[in-house]
Amino acid sequence: MRRVKEKYREGNVRIPSGCAVSGIMNRQGKVFSGKEIIKSISLMRDRSNGLGGGFAAYGIYPQYKDHYAFHMLYERESCRAKTEKFFKDNFLVEKAELLPVSKVPSIKEPPSVWRYFLLPREDKYEELQLSQPGFIVRKVMEINSSIKGAYVASSGKDMGAFKGVGFPEDIGEFYNLEDYKGYLWTAHGRFPTNSPGWWGGAHPFTLLNWSVVHNGEISSYGTNLRYLEEFGYECTLQTDTEAAAYLFDLLIRRHKLPMEIACRVLAAPFWEEIDRLPEGPRKFFKNMRIIYGKALLNGPFSIILGCNEAMVAINDRIKLRPLVAAEKGAMLYVSSEEAAIIEVCSNPDKIWVPRGGEPVIGRIEEVEEKWVSAC
């Protein structure tokens, strides 16, 4: 991988990038191989430049459903030791193992990738007066910011993120994703303006069960950043994806807003549209924009958010980035290009282009409406 000076590593500078995103979900929760998602994302090869690729998969660790599955990237052997000591102090380690990987010529000097199934120690999180998810978020942020060379790629339940520097299809091959079975897959091919210098910055960005892949550049990043800092979030990676993920977490998990409302906050309707609404919705959306003004994601983006219960795809308000959606029976497809959907589903029942700001939400059917938190 290219040698990148410390001061230009992702996290010390903001690296804008264009990307390809794709997402496939079976709404009945039936698992399917990672082959499909790789096929879909690889079609959009020229939307990425080999400096980043990654996948998020849900439903891949049924046997450890109640454990937090940590995917760890270590740049040096010493980082692993420090991290595992940290795990002992704070968690009950159910299992710790190397992630099965295979050699891929285009992937150079990959970091060592480990997987742990953990449960937070009750005495620890009660002492900090935190809920389990709150404790996990705090600990992940501690590892990422304090243990140099160690990076938590994902830390959710029955899910995992597989990402690195390279073309997405090579990363998929590196992590042997065909062998995994999941009911919800998202993928991301990155075209960063300059090399990130390490694997942590690649997408998807995860937090607990959230995973976000994002194509675009959020012009309102400076505002969103300061808004998130007010709620204790630390944006170490300085990427838009990180900010988007934290915003979802804040709105849905901590402020307990329904998914649709959260999406409406991030891509708020215009005042002209609000003024045309009847009295009730008008008052609602007006107050929503007053309260969450600084949470508005402004600038071109198409984002796919994954979590155990649902997949959400959303465009910016004036749709400056492509996003297509399709349905075939229980399967829901979203992608940057129609071709990437047709590649894996030749004749979908319905295919459409979502309007700017209107989310496409696919939920696992038996999970009824009322659920709120992602934990």
Added chain:
Amino acid sequence: MTKKMKIELREEYCVGCGLCEVYCRVAHSQSRDIIKTFKKERWTVEPRVSLVIEKPLSFPLQCQHCEDAPCVKACITGAMYKNELELTLCDEDKCVGCFTCIMECPFGAIKIKENNPSLPLKCDFCFEADEPFCVLHCPNGALTLKEKIIKNVDESLNDSIAQVKTEEVDTDE
């Protein structure tokens, strides 16, 4: 000037600068050039509007081109007449300088020409130009051009045709 217009005075905005008098002279001078008007024709052309000042009040006194003009009715030679745009003008060939018009004009807007004391001097609305010079050059909107509303259809002076009612329109030219 095509439409029937009226100059509206808003005395509360007259700053007493006298530019209306200055440009009235220019409008009625031969050269129509401000410097030549004052330097060469100073004593031959007189302003037809006169600025009256009683601090803090001030405003330009000028002919209001009344619809029911007392001066036209009283003029013994028929020299004071109304043109087709309802402007009150003085035909200087017919006028003998009896100044009955000065006796009748309630605004005191007619004065005796200083350099030809047998003729009256009054505002002619710069009717050859597009807009009266005093309105054009008033710096504070004390003089504005308004479209004239003709109230009664049946009664206007010297045999002009019946007018259609027009609404008062503020044409800020």
Added chain:
Amino acid sequence: MGFSMLAPEFIIERNRDRCIDCRVCEKQCSMEAHYYDPDEEKVYSREEKCINCHRCISLCPTRALCIKENPQEFKRNANWSRNSIREIQKQAQTGGILLSGMGNPKPFPIYWDNILLNASQVTNPSIDPLREPMELKTFLGRKPKKLELNQDGSLKTEVPPQLELSMPVMFTAMSFGSISLNASTALAMAAKETDICYNTGEGGLHESLYSYGNWTIIQVASGRFGVYQDYLEAGSGIEIKIGQGAKPGIGGHLPGEKVGEEVASTRMIPKGTDALSPAPHHDIYSIEDLRQLIYALKESTRYKKPVSVKIAAVHNVAAIASGIARAGADIITIDGIRGGTGAAPTRIRDSVGIPVEFALAAVDERLKEEGIRNQVSVVAAGSIRNSGDIVKAVALGADAVYIGTAALVAMGCHLCRKCYTGKCNWGIATQDPWLTKRLNPEIAAERLSNLIIGWDHEFKEMMGGMGINAIESLKGNRHMLRGIGLTNRELEVLGIKLAGE
């Protein structure tokens, strides 16, 4: 004693080829710097009376006049500038406090001009305001921490009253008394026309302006001039004036001559008496006193109006602002050192207070650190001169800005800095009926609206250029700013990177 060491500050050059002796300048100069000599039939000048307010220059029909600073030079002396010498000559002659008007003219660095804006190139498209909606709608007021829903999905959180503005600009506090009724009316009309707000200042609200309530912020200052129940309920917001950028720490002084019939009745003070507003509010000696006044005002208007607190930008402004927010204020207004004033002692105007750019950055940072930045609105004031300054102020963290001097200049002020004389030739800072009518409120309101509309378009162009189509995404967005010609410490306090980083 007729002799004065003070040479005339300005010389009036009259081009005799162009001068037509029409006496317009003589009629218009309230300082009587021009006079007509009937024998010579020519107009001459008394240069010692000229204050260079440009009234004669603007109205001279043949542009025959040119006013220059008196080239009369003292022997060159880097330490004793011309101004320092003249100030001593004046004070030695009068023994009084040196008074001056408008903002501090000292050549302190203007940080707005050292801040550069971003624009989108390649990686994201700039948004064309002609084709896409561009939202500048701004809400000032206290905002709940989060949105709560009832079971049926309807709104549970009650949002406190907000000031709704079409764009993040407001006309700042200029009291009726320091400026003429025509000027106040023009500001009110323009505020209504462009759907923003104007501030009444500490002079009370003239009864003819009550109809502009929706676009009015009424001010309650230490003098409590004209404050009574109807006044409090008249506006759509209330502002407590603690300090003013041009004169932090001292009160206001309206000379008795300016307190005519209308001013006296509006301020509820006897005619002709000097209107002195004391330096501190004599019922606010600490932060908890301020809380009492804030809630007293909120109670008396049944919590239907946001309450703003205006402070001068002083060294400890960040902590003070945080305290004000915690004391219950919904909006915090910070007035920088270059803010204008009708009358202030020159020394205080020129040396007390800090520039608004630093104050704003510090307050925004401190409130963010405290986690309460999004709950209150911050308004910056103190010499906002163009729409660029506003974009930079919003990017530094301001929710909106106040403009004062810019509005006066739009109405006709030529910054001659002699407002305290009460003989303003443009009819703005005067109560003399012969002068006030020079400001036609309709024309002045139209000029103000033009300025605001012009800035509105420029603001949208710049914001669109950054790829942003809603002002909320610009607030505190320091990533959109870069510094130039600034030291690292200055960049650090402003919280922006150096150009090139």
Added chain:
Amino acid sequence: MSKYMIVGNSAAAIGAIEGIRTVDKQDKITVISQEPYLCYSRPLISYFLAGKISGEKLYYRGKEFYEKNKVNLYLGSRAVKVNSREKNIELEDGACIPYQKLLIATGSRPAVPPVKGLGKDGQHFFYSLSDVYSLRDNIKGRERAVVIGGGLIGLKAAEALLLCGLKVTVIERSPYLLSSILNEKASRLLEERIQSSGIRLVLGNSVKEVIGDARVEGVTLEDGEEIDCSILVLAAGVKPNTEILEGIDAAIGTGIQVNRRLETSLENIYAAGDVAEAETLLTKEKKVIPIWPSAYCQGLVAGKNMAGIDRECDEEFPRNSISFFGLNIITAGLLEMGDKGKEITSIDSQNSTYQRILMENDRVTGMIKIGEVNQAGIITWLIKNKVPANSFKELLKRKCFNPIHLPLSVREKLYREEGARR
């Protein structure tokens, strides 16, 4: 048979024609005029005699006026009698013309002063164009003329004769000139100007007898003084021509009495101008006010009423504007003041201007302005509208009193109403 019939062809008649035509564009108008000329402006005859204006300029409304207004004009025919029952008028030659609406605008004729020896050659009136034509032929080769009467007409005649090169003497009964419209102090200024022009003024005296057998050779005055002259002009007042309505019991005072709609006491018969006597503005008594502007206004209103719409004419009041040898004089309203009246005079002897304003219970009732007459119309307006003037009384002294001196409310009324009054 035309609907409208007008007897007379001067200011009142023209006013009536224009009044009718503003309402009724179609029905025919017949005008019976004793004088053989198209309507000319009577006060201009002195300018015509003095050669200041050509004959063309005399016409008040120009030649094509009558065609344009569908008027058939009988010039040089005198109407003698009105048969109100048969609703027709009888001309001198016996012809009878029916009418539906009749306007009597016969004006007035010069009065004959009580002097012995009248009727000689060289004696003229100075009232109609024919008087001036005969006078113009007669003064060739004459040097001296005497004018009986120092009123407006007398002085204008004297001025014209002087300009024709004659030596002129004016004999006036009252102690000072224009005694009907000027007070003594103002009249002295006029006297000074007239004498300096060469005209000899004999005041407080009157002519007893005219000397000469076929031709006028001179006059003897009451005090016995003899003045020889070859031209004698009689300008001693006028008398309304009311004969036409006598005998059919119309209400006639000095003139034909009319109400504010200019209707006489007989149905469908109106009267206007010098022949009509109406209630006056200031004293409310019925009087004839023989001035050109009120003749035209009365004619205009009479015309409108004849044409069927109901209009009332403003009550008139005496006012005159005249200039002699460059001295401009404007007077209006009453000359005398009641016991409660006040007089505000201002004299500027340096450039011989004099202004006197009469006030009675807080209203302006009279004005005399000599020398400086600019903006006199504002005082006329104050009189006409009986504007309460207490608050600006002192300012009335000003030479150029103008609207700025009025209180704001009065000024606003002036600009709002007068500018577009109907």
